[in-house]
Amino acid sequence: xxxxxxxxxxxxxxxxxxxxxxxxxxxxxxxxxxxxxxxxxxxxxxxxxxxxxxxxxxxxxxxxxxxxxxxxxxxxxxxxxxxxxxxxxxxxxxxxxxxxxxxxxxxxxxxxxxxxxxxxxxxxxxxxxxxxxxxxxxxxxxxxxxxxxxxxxxxxxxxxxxxxxxxxxxxxxx
Amino acid sequence: xxxxxxxxxxxxxxxxxxxxxxxxxxxxxxxxxxxxxxxxxxxxxxxxxxxxxxxxxxxxxxxxxxxxxxxxxxxxxxxxxxxxxxxxxxxxxxxxxxxxxxxxxxxxxxxxxxxxxxxxxxxxxxxxxxxxxxxxxxxxxxxxxxxxxxxxxxxxxxxxxxxxxxxxxxxxxxxxxxxxxxxxxxxxxxxxxxxxxxxxxxxxxxxxxxxxxxxxxxxxxxxxxxxxxxxxxxxxxxxxxxxxxxxxxxxxxxxxxxxxxxxxxxxxxxxxxxxxxxxxxxxxxxxxxxxxxxxxxxxxxxxxxxxxxxxxxxxxxxxxxxxxxxxxxxxxxxxxxxxxxxxxxxxxxxxxxxxxxxxxxxxxxxxxxxxxxxxxxxxxxxxxxxxxxxxxxxxxxxxxxxxxxxxxxxxxxxxxxxxxxxxxxxxxxxxxxxxxxxxxxxxxxxxxxxxxxxxxxxxxxxxxxxxxxxxxxxxxxxxxxxxxxxxxxxxxxxxxxxxxxxxxxxxxxx
Numbered sequence: 001x002x003x004x005x006x007x008x009x010x011x012x013x014x015x016x017x018x019x020x021x022x023x024x025x026x027x028x029x030x031x032x033x034x035x036x037x038x039x040x041x042x043x044x045x046x047x048x049x050x051x052x053x054x055x056x057x058x059x060x061x062x063x064x065x066x067x068x069x070x071x072x073x074x075x076x077x078x079x080x081x082x083x084x085x086x087x088x089x090x091x092x093x094x095x096x097x098x099x100x101x102x103x104x105x106x107x108x109x110x111x112x113x114x115x116x117x118x119x120x121x122x123x124x125x126x127x128x129x130x131x132x133x134x135x136x137x138x139x140x141x142x143x144x145x146x147x148x149x150x151x152x153x154x155x156x157x158x159x160x161x162x163x164x165x166x167x168x169x170x171x172x173x174x
Numbered sequence: 175x176x177x178x179x180x181x182x183x184x185x186x187x188x189x190x191x192x193x194x195x196x197x198x199x200x201x202x203x204x205x206x207x208x209x210x211x212x213x214x215x216x217x218x219x220x221x222x223x224x225x226x227x228x229x230x231x232x233x234x235x236x237x238x239x240x241x242x243x244x245x246x247x248x249x250x251x252x253x254x255x256x257x258x259x260x261x262x263x264x265x266x267x268x269x270x271x272x273x274x275x276x277x278x279x280x281x282x283x284x285x286x287x288x289x290x291x292x293x294x295x296x297x298x299x300x301x302x303x304x305x306x307x308x309x310x311x312x313x314x315x316x317x318x319x320x321x322x323x324x325x326x327x328x329x330x331x332x333x334x335x336x337x338x339x340x341x342x343x344x345x346x347x348x349x350x351x352x353x354x355x356x357x358x359x360x361x362x363x364x365x366x367x368x369x370x371x372x373x374x375x376x377x378x379x380x381x382x383x384x385x386x387x388x389x390x391x392x393x394x395x396x397x398x399x400x401x402x403x404x405x406x407x408x409x410x411x412x413x414x415x416x417x418x419x420x421x422x423x424x425x426x427x428x429x430x431x432x433x434x435x436x437x438x439x440x441x442x443x444x445x446x447x448x449x450x451x452x453x454x455x456x457x458x459x460x461x462x463x464x465x466x467x468x469x470x471x472x473x474x475x476x477x478x479x480x481x482x483x484x485x486x487x488x489x490x491x492x493x494x495x496x497x498x499x500x501x502x503x504x505x506x507x508x509x510x511x512x513x514x515x516x517x518x519x520x521x522x523x524x525x526x527x528x529x530x531x532x533x534x535x536x537x538x539x540x541x542x543x544x545x546x547x548x549x550x551x552x553x554x555x556x557x558x559x560x561x562x563x564x565x566x567x568x569x570x571x572x573x574x575x576x577x578x579x580x581x582x583x584x585x586x587x588x589x590x591x592x593x594x595x596x597x598x599x600x601x602x603x604x605x606x607x608x609x610x611x612x613x614x615x616x617x618x619x620x621x622x623x624x625x626x627x628x629x630x631x632x633x634x635x636x637x638x639x640x641x642x643x644x645x646x647x648x649x650x651x652x653x654x655x656x657x658x659x660x661x662x663x664x665x666x667x668x669x670x671x672x673x674x675x676x677x678x679x680x681x682x683x684x
Contacts, residue, residue, distance in 0.1 A: 001445065001508055014452060049338045053363045055680045057388025057469055059338050063432075064458070067451035081336035097291040097311075098362045098683075099341060102333045128381055133297040134366035153388065155468065 014068040018075070018164065019157050025165035028147055043167060044076035048086035048110065052103045052142075053093030053135060057153040058120040062090065064156040077163055083109040088166065094122040094135040095142050107143050115146040115166060119159065124148050178216060178234050178241040181207065189244070191616035192404040196229065196242040201253055204245040207232065211259040216241075217534035217547075218651075220629045221255060221265040222644040223273035225300040228252050229644075231618075231629060233534065238552025240620070242631075247275050254279040261533045261651060274299040284317060287361035287683060298369055319357055321347045326354065329665060333362045337669075340679035344668070351664040356657045364683040371643035376402060376609055379640045380475050383630065386645050387681030388469065392418075392425040393623030394645065394681075395474040397630040400555065401643075402476040405617025405634050408607050412599040414478035415556045420594045421461070421470045421479075422621070423587040427498075428457040429624040430580040430587070433676055437577055438509065440669040441518040449505050453498055460494040463487065478604030491595055495588055502588075506581055519574040523659040523671035526571060535655055536626025536648040538583070539675055541567045542575035549622040561593050571659075573674040583624075609638035623648065625678060647681030 049062055065072040072078065080086050083106045095103060107116070118139035121127040126137035139145050149162035185197035199207070207230065211218050219240060220231035227246045233239070245252045254277035255262035266277045267286030274296030288295065290312035321328070326347055333341035343359040367386060371379050383398035384391045396418055403410060435450025458468040464487035465473050473480050484490075509515065525535070530543035540547060548565040550558040566582035568575040611634070619630040626648030635641040656675050660668055 001512070004445065004449065004504060004508065050334055051338075051340050051363065053365055053680075054340075055385040055388040055391075056340055056678065057385070057391065057471065059340065060388055060432075060469065062338050064451075064455060067455050068448060069452070069455050079338060083334075093363065094365065096363055096365055097293075098289045098364055099333065100291065102341065102362070106334050122385075128378075128385060129365045129367070129370065132366035132370050133292060133294070134364050134369075152471065153469070 015071045015074070016069055019161050021168065022158075022161035022165050025147055025149070025162045026169055029165060029169040045087045045163075045167060046078055046080045046085055047088045047090050047163075048080055048083045048106070049090045049092070050103055050106050051092050052099040052123070052139065053096035053129075054120060054122065055093075058092035058123075061153045061156050061159060062092075062119070065159055070156050070160055072160070072163070075164060075167060077167065083107075084111065086110050086114070088115045088117055089143075090117050090119055091139045091143070092119045092123055094126040094129040094137060095139055096135050098134070100136055100142055103139075103142055116143050117147045117149060117162065117166065118145045119149045119154060121150055121152040124150060127152070177237070178232055178239055181210060182243065185243075189616065191242060191618060192407060194240045194242060194618055196244055196616065198227075198244045198246065201245060204230075204243065204255075205253045205258075207243055208253070208255040208258045208262075211255070211262075214531070217531075218255070218259060218261050219534065219627075220631070220644070220646045221262050221269070222631070222646070223269040223275055223298070224642060228269060228275060229631070230255065231631075233547075235547055235552075238554060240553060240618070242618070250274060251276045251278055253277070254281075256281055261654070264654065265650060272296065272298040287364050288312075289316070289359075289361050290314060297366065316359065318345050318359075319355070321355060323349075325349055342679050346665055346668070348665055351666070353660050353663055353665055353668070356660045356668075358653060358657060360653065360679060361683050363680045365680075367684045368643060368645065371640050374640045376476050376607065376638070376640070379632075379643065381472055383643075383645060384471050384474075386684065387647060387678040388471075389429050390425070390623040390625060390628065390647070390678065390681065391469050391471045392421045392474060393621045393628050394630070394647075395472070396422060397619040397621035397628040398632070398643075398645070399474050399476045400619030400621060401617040401630040401632040402607070402609070402619075402634070403617070404619060405615040405632055406607060406609055406611065408477065408605065410478045410605055411602045413482075413601045414603045416594050416598050417479050417483055417603060418474055419557050419561070420483075420591060420598075421465065421473060422623075423590045423594070424457055424461050424464075425470065426624040427584060427587045427591070428454050428461070430584045431457065433673065434505075434509075434577060434580050434584075436676075437519070437573065437670065437673045438515060440673045441515055443512065443515045446505065446509065446515075449501070453501060453505075456494055456497055460490045463490040475604070476609075477607040478602070480604070482603045483598075488595060491591060495592055498584075498588060502584065509577065509581070516574060518667070518670060519577060519674075520572060522573045522663060522667050523674060524571045525655050525659050527569060529655055529658055530571065533651045533655055535651050536622075537624065537652070538576050538579040538626075539652045539655060540626065541565065541579045543571035544569045547627065549620045549627040553620060555620070557594070557597075560597070561590055563590055573670055576674040609634055611636055611638070614641060625649065625676065625681075626652065645684065647678050647684075649677040649679075649682040652677045653682060
């Protein structure tokens with residue numbers, strides 16, 4: 001183990017520079033972030049991830065945000081274990097009927113101010129699963145959504161762009 | 175037993191299903207088959223509902239022979255397989271909930287997958303159910319198995335878990351810290367994929383199959399493509415066959431590397447996750463460079479593959495193999511030499527070889543408990559007959575054994591990627607499939623995903639559209655074993671056991 005640790009010290013970090021801002025995401029967020037939020041949260045956000053019926057593809061890429069290349073925590077963003085600790089719900093999947101109630105309860109358990117970020121093409125409008133007897137058809141059919149991050153699944157760098165936009169809209173709001 | 179087909183001397187009819195036959199049999203023969211499964215003469219490989227019948231796939235493990243039998247459901251009833259062979263239980267509960275067929279003698283008639291939130295009961299019954307069947311969502315509470323005894327308490331976990339994982343409900347009954355029973359309740363991510371398949375074009379159906387379980391998108395797409403190609407008796411270009419195997423091995427590498435790190439992390443050994451996470455990311459980036467998608471989603475399609483290997487793919491893969499070959503051995507010795515970590519993994523979450531065999535558990539769950547089945551070997555599919563690889567097996571059946579199987583499979587997959595790249599044929603990578611025909615045709619595909627064997631059955635209509643499709647994830651036969659593995663362990667070791675299984679919620683719930 002010591003050798004691995006020393007090697008880690010000796011080489012350059014793998015962590016990559018922050019990606020450029022996503023203007024579309026900023027525009028979508030413009031109205032939803034308020035002064036109160038800035039005052040209370042500063043530049044740090046806690047994220048609770050909720051799988052509401054995804055195929056698990058989005059979860060894999062959300063996981064990747066924690067690896068050495070993307071290192072999400074350097075931006076003040078971190079994943080938390082309970083909605084009661086969260087500022088942001090990161091919701092994936094087309095929202096199955098079987099997950100709808102659990103998602104609503106998770107939202108209710110999240111203290112204000114809070115934001116909902118829908119991740120993935122099926123979270124937008126049900127995507128390829130739209131029309132099934134078992135899905136409601138996207139996160140916005142169940143919760144107010146502040147930001148959509150598209151992709152099937154979105155690349156980690158796209159997730160990062162979207163989340164940084166949230167952070168920066170939060171910081172810039174008048 | 176000579177062959178499976180000898181078990182049914184007088185089937186009513188033999189349906190033209192490729193590459194294996196499907197026999198329509200009597201109720202008596204169906205019950206006889208269930209008894210043979212219970213005696214261990216064959217392994218239950220799949221059990222699913224059709225419009226007015228149920229199909230059961232059986233595997234003869236030694237020869238890799240697969241046979242499908244069909245029992246017609248007169249008045250919507252058929253003899254339960256689970257009544258004599260418990261591994262069929264959840265499959266039959268799901269058939270009952272989705273299709274409304276009544277398995278006669280079913281030991282546990284509680285719904286499965288149907289959590290009471292759908293507008294109507296039996297959403298896949300044929301003809302289509304009427305809305306007033308149930309009059310909207312059902313509010314009957316689910317009856318968990320009763321537990322009796324002093325000093326027992328229950329812990330309810332999920333569906334929303336603490337980590338970034340899929341949803342499911344676990345009901346623990348504990349005596350102090352020791353788990354005396356775990357009962358799983360799944361179905362939260364049921365999307366109705368098999369229902370969406372009905373009437374889908376091949377292109378749309380392939381996309382749906384690729385989203386059964388995101389971590390196995392390549393393997394599920396491969397099984398689906400093989401089923402379609404079998405149904406229309408198409409052969410695909412050699413280069414596509416090799417590139418499909420390349421993607422499958424890259425997927426296996428990425429998942430195993432991620433899992434090795436994640437299991438150790440659940441024992442609070444985070445340096446392993448950090449290091450394995452780097453290697454996993456390198457695999458995904460190489461996959462992206464080769465095929466244009468990190469998870470290689472939608473790259474395998476009926477008829478071949480969507481895009482040929484990128485020009486710089488060979489160099490990317492060489493660099494990847496060199497990097498993993500350089501770093502992975504030191505991670506293996508780190509695992510092997512950290513006693514505090516092994517203290518958590520050795521002897522934890524044991525699955526006996528008997529259970530693994532009875533349930534036909536595939537992948538590392540089966541192999542860590544002495545079951546060496548690998549669909550790449552038997553029944554086998556191209557190009558693995560031309561590649562050299564071993565299927566590692568261990569007998570301990572604990573978390574440690576499931577880690578070691580993954581480690582050995584990483585080494586095998588590295589070798590396979592190298593072999594594939596050195597024997598990669600040139601030529602086209604896709605043929606246009608004409609899926610139209612004189613009548614319905616059925617095909618079967620089996621692929622070995624990182625988690626185990628995937629089975630896909632498809633029926634194409636004369637119009638070339640999918641008329642019926644069943645996708646059986648390996649998780650169906652692994653989830654029940656997790657309940658057995660955790661018994662007698664402490665609750666705090668559940669995440670460790672669960673991650674060492676890493677069953678798919680989405681692949682199971684469908």
